[in-house]
Amino acid sequence: MNQYEEIKQGEKGALISIGAYIGLSAIKLGAGYWFASGALVADGFNNLTDIIASVAVLIGLRISQKPPDKDHPYGHFRAETIAALIASFIMATVGLQVIINTVRSLFSGEQTVPSLTSAWVALFAAACMGAVYLYNRRLANRINNQALHAAAKDNLSDTLVSIGAAIGIIGAQFGLPWLDPVAALAVGAIICKTAWDIFYSSTHALTDGFDANELMTLRSTIEGTKGVKSIKDIKARVHGSNVLIDVIVQVDPGLTLIESHRISDEIEQRMEGKHNIMSVHVHVEPHEEPYPGSGSLH
Incomplete structure:
Protein backbone atom coordinates (compact mmCIF):
# COMPACT_ATOMS: atom_id res chain seq x y z
CA MET A 1 0.00 0.00 0.00
CA THR A 207 7.57 26.37 10.32
CA ASP A 208 9.66 23.23 9.68
CA GLY A 209 10.06 22.46 13.37
CA PHE A 210 11.11 18.92 14.27
CA ASP A 211 11.44 17.07 17.57
CA ALA A 212 15.09 17.01 18.66
CA ASN A 213 14.80 13.59 20.35
CA GLU A 214 13.29 12.03 17.25
CA LEU A 215 16.06 13.55 15.15
CA MET A 216 18.64 11.90 17.42
CA THR A 217 16.91 8.55 16.90
CA LEU A 218 17.07 8.98 13.13
CA ARG A 219 20.71 10.03 13.38
CA SER A 220 21.54 6.90 15.37
CA THR A 221 20.02 4.68 12.66
CA ILE A 222 22.08 6.37 9.94
CA GLU A 223 25.28 6.22 12.01
CA GLY A 224 24.76 2.47 12.41
CA THR A 225 24.72 1.94 8.65
CA LYS A 226 27.72 -0.03 7.40
CA GLY A 227 30.20 2.23 5.62
CA VAL A 228 29.15 5.49 7.30
CA LYS A 229 32.16 7.03 9.04
CA SER A 230 30.36 10.07 10.42
CA ILE A 231 27.44 12.43 9.86
CA LYS A 232 28.41 15.95 8.91
CA ASP A 233 24.89 17.37 9.00
CA ILE A 234 21.30 16.13 9.27
CA LYS A 235 17.99 17.99 8.99
CA ALA A 236 14.39 16.79 9.05
CA ARG A 237 10.98 18.37 8.59
CA VAL A 238 7.37 17.23 8.55
CA HIS A 239 5.37 17.38 5.33
CA GLY A 240 1.82 16.36 6.19
CA SER A 241 2.15 12.84 7.58
CA ASN A 242 5.53 12.37 5.93
CA VAL A 243 9.03 13.12 7.21
CA LEU A 244 11.63 14.55 4.83
CA ILE A 245 15.30 14.07 5.69
CA ASP A 246 18.42 15.74 4.31
CA VAL A 247 21.68 14.21 5.52
CA ILE A 248 25.37 14.60 4.68
CA VAL A 249 27.36 11.47 5.47
CA GLN A 250 31.11 10.98 5.31
CA VAL A 251 32.56 7.71 3.97
CA ASP A 252 35.96 6.21 3.23
CA PRO A 253 37.54 8.44 0.52
CA GLY A 254 38.91 5.31 -1.19
CA LEU A 255 35.46 4.01 -2.08
CA THR A 256 34.27 4.06 -5.67
CA LEU A 257 31.22 6.04 -6.78
CA ILE A 258 29.22 2.80 -7.04
CA GLU A 259 30.21 1.73 -3.50
CA SER A 260 29.25 5.16 -2.09
CA HIS A 261 25.94 4.94 -3.91
CA ARG A 262 25.26 1.56 -2.30
CA ILE A 263 25.73 3.13 1.12
CA SER A 264 23.16 5.79 0.18
CA ASP A 265 20.72 3.07 -0.90
CA GLU A 266 21.29 1.21 2.39
CA ILE A 267 20.53 4.37 4.40
CA GLU A 268 17.29 4.89 2.46
CA GLN A 269 16.23 1.26 2.95
CA ARG A 270 16.96 1.35 6.70
CA MET A 271 15.03 4.60 7.18
CA GLU A 272 12.04 3.14 5.36
CA GLY A 273 12.19 -0.20 7.18
CA LYS A 274 12.77 1.11 10.73
CA HIS A 275 11.00 4.49 10.66
CA ASN A 276 8.65 4.31 7.63
CA ILE A 277 10.42 7.31 6.09
CA MET A 278 10.54 7.13 2.31
CA SER A 279 11.93 10.57 1.43
CA VAL A 280 15.63 10.72 2.31
CA HIS A 281 18.12 12.89 0.44
CA VAL A 282 21.66 11.60 1.06
CA HIS A 283 24.77 13.58 0.12
CA VAL A 284 28.06 11.68 0.35
CA GLU A 285 31.41 13.31 1.14
CA PRO A 286 34.89 11.83 1.78
CA HIS A 287 35.81 11.36 5.40
CA GLU A 288 38.98 13.23 6.30
CA GLU A 289 41.01 12.06 9.27
CA PRO A 290 42.51 14.87 11.38
CA TYR A 291 46.22 15.43 10.83
CA PRO A 292 48.47 14.45 13.75
CA GLY A 293 49.29 17.50 15.81
CA SER A 294 46.57 19.57 14.15
CA GLY A 295 45.07 20.47 17.52
CA SER A 296 45.57 23.78 19.35
CA LEU A 297 49.12 24.79 20.20
CA HIS A 298 49.84 25.82 23.77
Whole structure:
Protein backbone atom coordinates (compact mmCIF):
# COMPACT_ATOMS: atom_id res chain seq x y z
CA MET A 1 0.00 0.00 0.00
CA ASN A 2 1.54 3.36 -1.05
CA GLN A 3 1.15 6.62 0.85
CA TYR A 4 -1.78 7.79 -1.29
CA GLU A 5 -3.70 4.56 -0.63
CA GLU A 6 -2.99 4.97 3.09
CA ILE A 7 -4.43 8.50 3.04
CA LYS A 8 -7.51 7.14 1.25
CA GLN A 9 -7.92 4.59 4.05
CA GLY A 10 -7.71 7.44 6.58
CA GLU A 11 -10.85 9.00 5.09
CA LYS A 12 -12.90 6.17 6.61
CA GLY A 13 -11.95 7.26 10.13
CA ALA A 14 -12.75 10.90 9.40
CA LEU A 15 -16.16 9.98 7.95
CA ILE A 16 -17.01 7.79 10.96
CA SER A 17 -16.04 10.65 13.31
CA ILE A 18 -18.23 13.10 11.38
CA GLY A 19 -21.23 10.77 11.51
CA ALA A 20 -20.79 10.13 15.24
CA TYR A 21 -20.36 13.83 16.05
CA ILE A 22 -23.45 14.85 14.06
CA GLY A 23 -25.64 12.32 15.87
CA LEU A 24 -24.21 12.92 19.35
CA SER A 25 -24.21 16.73 19.13
CA ALA A 26 -27.91 16.69 18.19
CA ILE A 27 -28.73 14.34 21.07
CA LYS A 28 -26.64 16.26 23.62
CA LEU A 29 -27.93 19.71 22.69
CA GLY A 30 -31.53 18.53 22.64
CA ALA A 31 -31.23 16.66 25.94
CA GLY A 32 -29.13 19.41 27.52
CA TYR A 33 -31.72 22.13 26.87
CA TRP A 34 -34.66 19.84 27.69
CA PHE A 35 -33.19 18.59 30.98
CA ALA A 36 -31.51 21.92 31.91
CA SER A 37 -27.91 20.67 31.91
CA GLY A 38 -25.31 23.31 31.10
CA ALA A 39 -22.55 20.69 31.08
CA LEU A 40 -24.38 18.58 28.48
CA VAL A 41 -25.10 21.65 26.33
CA ALA A 42 -21.41 22.60 26.49
CA ASP A 43 -20.47 19.04 25.53
CA GLY A 44 -22.88 19.26 22.59
CA PHE A 45 -21.21 22.46 21.36
CA ASN A 46 -17.89 20.70 21.79
CA ASN A 47 -19.08 18.02 19.36
CA LEU A 48 -20.21 20.72 16.92
CA THR A 49 -16.63 22.00 16.76
CA ASP A 50 -15.47 18.42 16.33
CA ILE A 51 -17.68 18.13 13.23
CA ILE A 52 -15.90 21.14 11.73
CA ALA A 53 -12.51 19.80 12.75
CA SER A 54 -13.26 16.36 11.27
CA VAL A 55 -14.52 17.92 8.03
CA ALA A 56 -11.33 19.96 7.87
CA VAL A 57 -9.28 16.79 8.35
CA LEU A 58 -11.32 15.05 5.61
CA ILE A 59 -10.80 17.95 3.19
CA GLY A 60 -7.11 18.02 4.02
CA LEU A 61 -6.82 14.26 3.43
CA ARG A 62 -8.49 14.57 0.03
CA ILE A 63 -6.38 17.52 -1.10
CA SER A 64 -3.21 15.80 0.07
CA GLN A 65 -3.97 12.89 -2.30
CA LYS A 66 -3.36 15.13 -5.31
CA PRO A 67 -0.13 14.08 -7.06
CA PRO A 68 2.88 16.42 -7.27
CA ASP A 69 2.75 19.11 -9.97
CA LYS A 70 5.05 21.88 -11.18
CA ASP A 71 3.92 24.19 -8.34
CA HIS A 72 4.03 21.45 -5.67
CA PRO A 73 6.99 19.15 -6.45
CA TYR A 74 6.75 17.60 -2.96
CA GLY A 75 3.02 16.95 -3.34
CA HIS A 76 0.09 18.47 -1.41
CA PHE A 77 0.57 16.68 1.91
CA ARG A 78 0.68 19.89 3.96
CA ALA A 79 -3.01 20.44 3.20
CA GLU A 80 -3.69 18.21 6.23
CA THR A 81 -1.69 20.55 8.48
CA ILE A 82 -3.33 23.72 7.14
CA ALA A 83 -6.80 22.21 7.63
CA ALA A 84 -5.95 21.31 11.21
CA LEU A 85 -4.72 24.86 11.84
CA ILE A 86 -8.01 26.33 10.60
CA ALA A 87 -9.94 23.87 12.76
CA SER A 88 -7.97 24.94 15.84
CA PHE A 89 -9.15 28.56 15.45
CA ILE A 90 -12.78 27.43 15.14
CA MET A 91 -12.48 25.20 18.21
CA ALA A 92 -10.88 27.97 20.28
CA THR A 93 -13.69 30.40 19.39
CA VAL A 94 -16.39 27.96 20.50
CA GLY A 95 -14.47 26.99 23.65
CA LEU A 96 -14.16 30.62 24.74
CA GLN A 97 -17.85 31.19 24.01
CA VAL A 98 -18.81 28.22 26.23
CA ILE A 99 -16.65 29.59 29.08
CA ILE A 100 -18.07 33.13 28.77
CA ASN A 101 -21.70 31.94 28.73
CA THR A 102 -21.13 29.63 31.71
CA VAL A 103 -19.46 32.37 33.78
CA ARG A 104 -22.39 34.66 33.05
CA SER A 105 -24.84 31.99 34.25
CA LEU A 106 -22.84 31.48 37.46
CA PHE A 107 -22.90 35.18 38.32
CA SER A 108 -26.55 35.54 37.39
CA GLY A 109 -27.45 33.24 40.30
CA GLU A 110 -29.83 31.20 38.15
CA GLN A 111 -28.81 27.66 38.90
CA THR A 112 -31.09 24.73 38.22
CA VAL A 113 -30.65 21.06 39.01
CA PRO A 114 -30.45 19.09 35.74
CA SER A 115 -32.40 15.89 35.29
CA LEU A 116 -30.55 12.68 36.03
CA THR A 117 -31.57 11.47 32.55
CA SER A 118 -29.04 13.88 31.06
CA ALA A 119 -26.29 12.02 32.91
CA TRP A 120 -27.29 8.79 31.20
CA VAL A 121 -27.22 10.60 27.86
CA ALA A 122 -23.68 11.78 28.61
CA LEU A 123 -22.53 8.27 29.56
CA PHE A 124 -24.09 6.83 26.40
CA ALA A 125 -22.21 9.44 24.35
CA ALA A 126 -18.97 8.56 26.17
CA ALA A 127 -19.40 4.89 25.24
CA CYS A 128 -20.03 5.78 21.58
CA MET A 129 -17.02 8.08 21.35
CA GLY A 130 -14.86 5.51 23.12
CA ALA A 131 -15.71 3.01 20.37
CA VAL A 132 -14.89 5.58 17.65
CA TYR A 133 -11.58 6.35 19.40
CA LEU A 134 -10.56 2.67 19.46
CA TYR A 135 -11.42 2.28 15.76
CA ASN A 136 -9.53 5.39 14.66
CA ARG A 137 -6.52 4.58 16.84
CA ARG A 138 -6.20 1.09 15.35
CA LEU A 139 -6.63 2.44 11.81
CA ALA A 140 -4.12 5.26 12.40
CA ASN A 141 -1.55 2.79 13.75
CA ARG A 142 -2.10 0.45 10.80
CA ILE A 143 -1.65 3.07 8.07
CA ASN A 144 0.67 5.35 10.09
CA ASN A 145 -1.37 8.51 9.41
CA GLN A 146 -0.62 11.48 11.64
CA ALA A 147 -3.86 13.33 10.82
CA LEU A 148 -5.91 10.33 11.91
CA HIS A 149 -3.78 9.99 15.05
CA ALA A 150 -4.79 13.57 15.92
CA ALA A 151 -8.45 12.78 15.20
CA ALA A 152 -8.24 9.75 17.50
CA LYS A 153 -6.82 11.90 20.31
CA ASP A 154 -9.74 14.29 19.81
CA ASN A 155 -12.13 11.31 20.06
CA LEU A 156 -10.51 10.33 23.37
CA SER A 157 -10.79 13.87 24.77
CA ASP A 158 -14.49 13.89 23.83
CA THR A 159 -14.98 10.62 25.68
CA LEU A 160 -13.43 12.14 28.81
CA VAL A 161 -15.46 15.34 28.41
CA SER A 162 -18.72 13.38 28.33
CA ILE A 163 -17.69 11.46 31.45
CA GLY A 164 -16.89 14.76 33.17
CA ALA A 165 -20.28 16.16 32.18
CA ALA A 166 -22.00 13.09 33.65
CA ILE A 167 -20.08 13.54 36.92
CA GLY A 168 -21.20 17.17 37.14
CA ILE A 169 -24.82 16.27 36.49
CA ILE A 170 -24.83 13.46 39.06
CA GLY A 171 -23.18 15.72 41.63
CA ALA A 172 -25.94 18.27 41.14
CA GLN A 173 -28.44 15.61 42.25
CA PHE A 174 -26.82 15.64 45.72
CA GLY A 175 -27.48 19.28 46.51
CA LEU A 176 -24.58 20.75 44.53
CA PRO A 177 -26.29 22.56 41.63
CA TRP A 178 -23.15 24.63 41.00
CA LEU A 179 -21.28 21.45 40.02
CA ASP A 180 -23.07 21.30 36.64
CA PRO A 181 -21.89 24.77 35.44
CA VAL A 182 -18.44 24.04 36.87
CA ALA A 183 -18.37 20.91 34.71
CA ALA A 184 -19.40 23.10 31.76
CA LEU A 185 -16.42 25.36 32.52
CA ALA A 186 -14.17 22.31 32.49
CA VAL A 187 -15.59 21.31 29.10
CA GLY A 188 -14.87 24.79 27.73
CA ALA A 189 -11.33 24.62 29.09
CA ILE A 190 -10.76 21.21 27.47
CA ILE A 191 -12.01 22.57 24.12
CA CYS A 192 -9.52 25.45 24.37
CA LYS A 193 -6.70 23.13 25.45
CA THR A 194 -7.36 20.79 22.50
CA ALA A 195 -7.44 23.79 20.15
CA TRP A 196 -4.09 25.01 21.53
CA ASP A 197 -2.49 21.57 21.12
CA ILE A 198 -3.62 21.36 17.48
CA PHE A 199 -2.52 24.98 16.85
CA TYR A 200 0.92 24.38 18.37
CA SER A 201 1.62 21.13 16.50
CA SER A 202 0.36 22.62 13.21
CA THR A 203 2.43 25.80 13.42
CA HIS A 204 5.45 23.80 14.57
CA ALA A 205 5.18 21.62 11.45
CA LEU A 206 4.46 24.53 9.09
CA THR A 207 7.57 26.37 10.32
CA ASP A 208 9.66 23.23 9.68
CA GLY A 209 10.06 22.46 13.37
CA PHE A 210 11.11 18.92 14.27
CA ASP A 211 11.44 17.07 17.57
CA ALA A 212 15.09 17.01 18.66
CA ASN A 213 14.80 13.59 20.35
CA GLU A 214 13.29 12.03 17.25
CA LEU A 215 16.06 13.55 15.15
CA MET A 216 18.64 11.90 17.42
CA THR A 217 16.91 8.55 16.90
CA LEU A 218 17.07 8.98 13.13
CA ARG A 219 20.71 10.03 13.38
CA SER A 220 21.54 6.90 15.37
CA THR A 221 20.02 4.68 12.66
CA ILE A 222 22.08 6.37 9.94
CA GLU A 223 25.28 6.22 12.01
CA GLY A 224 24.76 2.47 12.41
CA THR A 225 24.72 1.94 8.65
CA LYS A 226 27.72 -0.03 7.40
CA GLY A 227 30.20 2.23 5.62
CA VAL A 228 29.15 5.49 7.30
CA LYS A 229 32.16 7.03 9.04
CA SER A 230 30.36 10.07 10.42
CA ILE A 231 27.44 12.43 9.86
CA LYS A 232 28.41 15.95 8.91
CA ASP A 233 24.89 17.37 9.00
CA ILE A 234 21.30 16.13 9.27
CA LYS A 235 17.99 17.99 8.99
CA ALA A 236 14.39 16.79 9.05
CA ARG A 237 10.98 18.37 8.59
CA VAL A 238 7.37 17.23 8.55
CA HIS A 239 5.37 17.38 5.33
CA GLY A 240 1.82 16.36 6.19
CA SER A 241 2.15 12.84 7.58
CA ASN A 242 5.53 12.37 5.93
CA VAL A 243 9.03 13.12 7.21
CA LEU A 244 11.63 14.55 4.83
CA ILE A 245 15.30 14.07 5.69
CA ASP A 246 18.42 15.74 4.31
CA VAL A 247 21.68 14.21 5.52
CA ILE A 248 25.37 14.60 4.68
CA VAL A 249 27.36 11.47 5.47
CA GLN A 250 31.11 10.98 5.31
CA VAL A 251 32.56 7.71 3.97
CA ASP A 252 35.96 6.21 3.23
CA PRO A 253 37.54 8.44 0.52
CA GLY A 254 38.91 5.31 -1.19
CA LEU A 255 35.46 4.01 -2.08
CA THR A 256 34.27 4.06 -5.67
CA LEU A 257 31.22 6.04 -6.78
CA ILE A 258 29.22 2.80 -7.04
CA GLU A 259 30.21 1.73 -3.50
CA SER A 260 29.25 5.16 -2.09
CA HIS A 261 25.94 4.94 -3.91
CA ARG A 262 25.26 1.56 -2.30
CA ILE A 263 25.73 3.13 1.12
CA SER A 264 23.16 5.79 0.18
CA ASP A 265 20.72 3.07 -0.90
CA GLU A 266 21.29 1.21 2.39
CA ILE A 267 20.53 4.37 4.40
CA GLU A 268 17.29 4.89 2.46
CA GLN A 269 16.23 1.26 2.95
CA ARG A 270 16.96 1.35 6.70
CA MET A 271 15.03 4.60 7.18
CA GLU A 272 12.04 3.14 5.36
CA GLY A 273 12.19 -0.20 7.18
CA LYS A 274 12.77 1.11 10.73
CA HIS A 275 11.00 4.49 10.66
CA ASN A 276 8.65 4.31 7.63
CA ILE A 277 10.42 7.31 6.09
CA MET A 278 10.54 7.13 2.31
CA SER A 279 11.93 10.57 1.43
CA VAL A 280 15.63 10.72 2.31
CA HIS A 281 18.12 12.89 0.44
CA VAL A 282 21.66 11.60 1.06
CA HIS A 283 24.77 13.58 0.12
CA VAL A 284 28.06 11.68 0.35
CA GLU A 285 31.41 13.31 1.14
CA PRO A 286 34.89 11.83 1.78
CA HIS A 287 35.81 11.36 5.40
CA GLU A 288 38.98 13.23 6.30
CA GLU A 289 41.01 12.06 9.27
CA PRO A 290 42.51 14.87 11.38
CA TYR A 291 46.22 15.43 10.83
CA PRO A 292 48.47 14.45 13.75
CA GLY A 293 49.29 17.50 15.81
CA SER A 294 46.57 19.57 14.15
CA GLY A 295 45.07 20.47 17.52
CA SER A 296 45.57 23.78 19.35
CA LEU A 297 49.12 24.79 20.20
CA HIS A 298 49.84 25.82 23.77
